[in-house]
Amino acid sequence: MAEPDAKPGQPPADAPTPEDHNALLAVRRAKLDALRADGVDPFPPAFPGVVPTADVRAAHPDLEAGAETESTYRVAGRLTQRRGQGKMAFLDLVDRSGRIQLQARLDVLGDEKMARLLDQLDLGDIIGVDGTAFVTRRGELSLRVDDYAVLAKALRPPPDAHYGLKDTETRFRRRELDLLSSEETRELFVTRAKIVSTVRRFLDERGFVEVETPVLQPLYGGAAARPFTTHFNALDRDFYLRIATELYLKRLIVGGLERVYELGKDFRNEGISYKHNPEFTMVEWYEAYADYEDMMARVEELLPLVAEAANYDGEIDFATQPYRRVGLIDVIQEATGIDVMAHPTGAQLAQAIKDAHIDIPTDDLEWPGLVDDLFSKKVEPTLIQPTFVVDYPKALSPFAKDHRDKPGLVERFEVFANGMEVGNAFTELNDPDEQRARFDAQVRLAEAGDEETTPYDEVFVQALEHGMPPTGGIGIGIDRLVLLMTGHKSIREIVLFPAMRD
């Protein structure tokens, strides 16, 4: 892409670029000037009373070919195709609800308006139309243009009407072009919105309070990840963009809100891949007097609703319940033959992995890392149908409560589908002394060189000292959920403007 050089936030340098001389742009500029010379405002402020083109179709479901009506409609949208007939032309108008064919006739519009429509307007222009519904001889419901208005002149050509925009770089950098040329892309992001609103409605209907906690935090926490750092000038202090909402939300549970959720962006300063965007959307909710079993029940209730909202039609069965539940230790042993609890140190487990001839690197890894690797490389990809993997080793989970029956484990589950983690939940740790000990353990890991520990958060511990009821909590990655429900593989496809190098 040869774009003019521009510093961020500043207009391009004023030197002419090759693009300035592009004949295609010059032609559109000339048409813009011609419109103005004719007294036509190419960018009028409004066009009231527009109805979706889908309404026109809905009102005339069964007209026969050649049928005429008296019904008039005001529609607006982008011109996408033109099939000229000299004194009569067909044009396609696309709005959010779909496409409708327009018929422009010299005998209806008269010389001036007909000429303006065909000569001064281009594909990509946005127009408003007052038209009369009829059905062509070939049977297509269309609007005969009685009058029209230029609503916005397009000074750059749209992507090819038939081939569309294929170049992935342009599709992601210039998502507006992807959207305007692809109904499929428009539908995808409408589906994403439906998924989000379904999650919100689900929680709202069950008495959860939607809250907003700080994105800019003096101390980050609630997950294992490197944060983005920024500087707060007024306080002359570095702040972090949140990596999770967990700790603030639990303080609200301490405060007595009992059921809270937050749906918003988290930021993790990590690599970009098909399943990771550095800023991503997460919903976390916390529920007093509940535990991780209750969270599983919530997930089993939510996923079918989301699948329905997204019109999911893939291989995964969200309806059949309960979902499979399997212990982390058990599922690793199933897949690899290794009982990780029987090899309680990093060295022992590394030896067991080598003895079993499993091809994952074991150098420089402590026990928790090895367990995580075994699971994520050997087990996770096999979890296609919805599965709760339950009861994690304590060392991997600084905010989860000790398992009521199984020593060394905590009450935690992650829910998987299509080989991908979708959510992570605990019976929340509410014993302040134990929480303090967990933080201390994290600090020791950090001192040993681990860059992704959770920093000690005394304010959070003191909040727990005021008493947090038994609480179940969960975080669900909205982007992962959208991938799952839409059948896409790459997070870049389902995020409007994915992170790109500048």
Place this chain on the structure above:
RNA sequence: GCCCCUAUAGCUCAACUGGCAGAGCAGCGGACUCUUAAUCCGAAGGUUCUAGGUUCGAUUCCUAGUGGGGGCACCA
């Protein structure tokens, strides 16, 4: 951070072993009052991502850089 692939007209893509860079669509001029990837005639349209190098000659080969894609590493 490492490895592989990739960048050609507004869009989608060609170009053999190194020999004048092509097509479809869009755009431009023209014909056409029921087309729908409209059709027909005509004329245009290029810093082949950038900077070097090899060569009589580079879109093609080499080196470096930049963007993008994939993989690994990292990571949920």
